[in-house]
Amino acid sequence: MPPRTCALCSTNRAMLKRPKTGQQICRECFFYVFETELFKPGDRVAIGASGGKDSTVLAYVMKTLNERYNYGLELFLLSIDEGITGYRDDSLETVKRNQQQYSMPLKILSYDELYGWTMDAIVSQVGRKNNCTFCGVFRRQALDRGASMLGVDHIVTGHNADDIAETVLMNIMRGDIARLGRCTSICTQGEDTIKRSKPFKYAYEKEIVMYAYFKKLDYFSTECIYSPDAYRGHARVFLKDLEAARPSAIIDIIHSGEAFEIREEVKATQKVQQTCKRCGYMSSNDLCKACTLLEGLERGMAQAGITDRGRKKLESEGPAPENLRTIPFYQPPSAGNAAILLEAP
Amino acid sequence: MSESNVSLKVEFSGGLELLFSNQRSHKVAVPGTVPTKYNDPSSPSKPADIAFLIHYLRDNLLKERVELFMENDTVRPGILVLVNDTDWELEGEGQYVLKEGDEIVFISTLHGG
Incomplete structure (x- = not known):
């Protein structure tokens, strides 16, 4: 040619x-x-950084644009250490190099310090089948808590168009109406949660990878050692096949997700957001999902947070013991209360 | 078959290197002329192209899990191919004829953070 x-x-x-x-x-x-194509805010922003391609490109682009256009943003790297030996410890080394390369303060918050459990420990108790549930629930909350410790008003994550299209498909197939509405928003903010946005919502994975390649960015690419989320894996393979046949399929699916309308009668049956009675984090039940999962782990009944039967079994064993380990009470974000230790550069 | 080989530099990244002895960069020499149908010497010959290279890499360099590299006679969807740093979609994809000294890069986009 x-x-x-x-x-x-x-x-x-x-x-x-x-x-x-x-x-x-x-x-x-x-x-x-x-x-x-990226956005233009103006405050303290934490970049959720895993060391993978998406968050590495995000950190690089945020820094570049901040300097080029004088956004005046104060940027931080925020990493969650799930405690996965041979995977996250290696990828955190990449984040530490990014800290140097991009001269950004880095905060690492571990599952171990927040929940008292590493993913290695969780997998040794629950096995490989449901561990992604624990990891996903714990990570979401850990990011908010890490951001609150940093006193930032905004978290940006590296989710790209492919990720969002995958999530739309998964939420449709699971019939998860509540999440379907939220998952396509570029920016979400609850009453006492920190604003979150996904600047790469419309950036294809191909573009992220080509950008990282041409710019020679240092990123980590290894699959998680604990069986990657099988359900997401199916959605991902299906989506890649669709993209091969018609590249616009990804944007089209995101568009469908955005255009999805939910009938008022259905909306009325959705649970109202409240705060968790035990840890103060947002929740749609008395106890948030992370507290339920943690109680199950602590009482040796890990299924409690996963299946209805597991929960009934836990309840039949009586109320939670007084000395149960719990998650520290959540301090809703208020800028200026940041007094935390950053990683030494 | 032509006696002259084409020497190439082949690179794997984005996690694909794990399937190729965990080695990113490889020097490869392929025949300049190959059968149109892979491994069928009775089929007419053609100059070696990327479609041939993909099969050649599968049979000569790939160490494990072929299904993560190939699907339907080409690379699996989600693997980007670059010819001398240019997206292969601009170079004729599998039909691109290999030239001496070409640098072919395969990058997986499928590995998460």
């Missing part, structure tokens, strides 16, 4: 076919369109 010229500048040779638009564009124009 003869070389093509870039569809945007009509000068340079095209080096990438953009999946979203089908445009054939050059390296410089790719950097330009990719970078300028």
Whole structure:
């Protein structure tokens, strides 16, 4: 094939076919369109950093744009250490290098210090089948708590278009109406949770990977050693097949998720958000999911937070003992109360 | 078959290197001319292209889990291929004819954070 010229500048040779638009564009124009699609806030922002490609590109782009356009953002890296030997310990080494490369303060919060359990310990008790449930619930809450400790008003995460389309598919198949509405929002904010946004909502995985490749960014790419979320895995493979047949499928699915309307009668049956009686975190029941899961672990009945039968069994054994280990009470975000130890650079 | 080989630099990243002896960069020499149908010497010959290279890598360098590398006679969806740093979708994909000194990069996008 003869070389093509870039569809945007009509000068340079095209080096990438953009999946979203089908445009054939050059390296410089790719950097330009990719970078300028991102948002422009103005405060203390924590970047959820795992050391993987998405959060590494996010940290790099946030830093670059902050400097280029004088956003005046104060940026932090926030990492959650799930306690997975041979996986997260290695990826955190990447985050520590990013801390140096990007000169950003880094806070690492571990499941061990917050919940008293590492994922290694959880897997040794519950096995590999349901451990992703624990990890997902614990991570979400840990990010909010880490952000609260940092005194930031905004968390950004590296979720890309492929991730969001996957989540839309999963929520439709599970019939999870409440999450379906939330999962396509670029930005979410509860009453006493920290604002969260996904600047890469419309950025394809292909673009993230090409950006990291052309910019030679240092990222970590290994699959989690505890059986990757099987359900998400199916959605992901299906989506990649769809994308191969028609690249716009990913954006189309996100669009469907956004356009989904829920009937008022159904909305009325949704549980109202409240705060957890034990730890103060947002919850749709008396106890939040993390407290339920933790109680199950502590009382040796890990199924309690996963199945109805497990919960009934736990309840039949009587109320939680007085000396049960609990999660520290959640301090809703209030900027200026940050007095925490960062990782030494 | 042509006697002259084509020398290439082949790179795997994004987790794909794990399937190839955990080694990112490989030097590979493939025949300049190959059968149109892979491994069928009775089929007419063609210059070696990336479609051939993918099969060749599967049979000569891949150490494990072929299903994570190939699907339906090509790379599995979610693997990006670059020819001398350019997206292979701009170079004719599998039909791109390999040239001496080409650098072919395979990047998996499927590994999470």
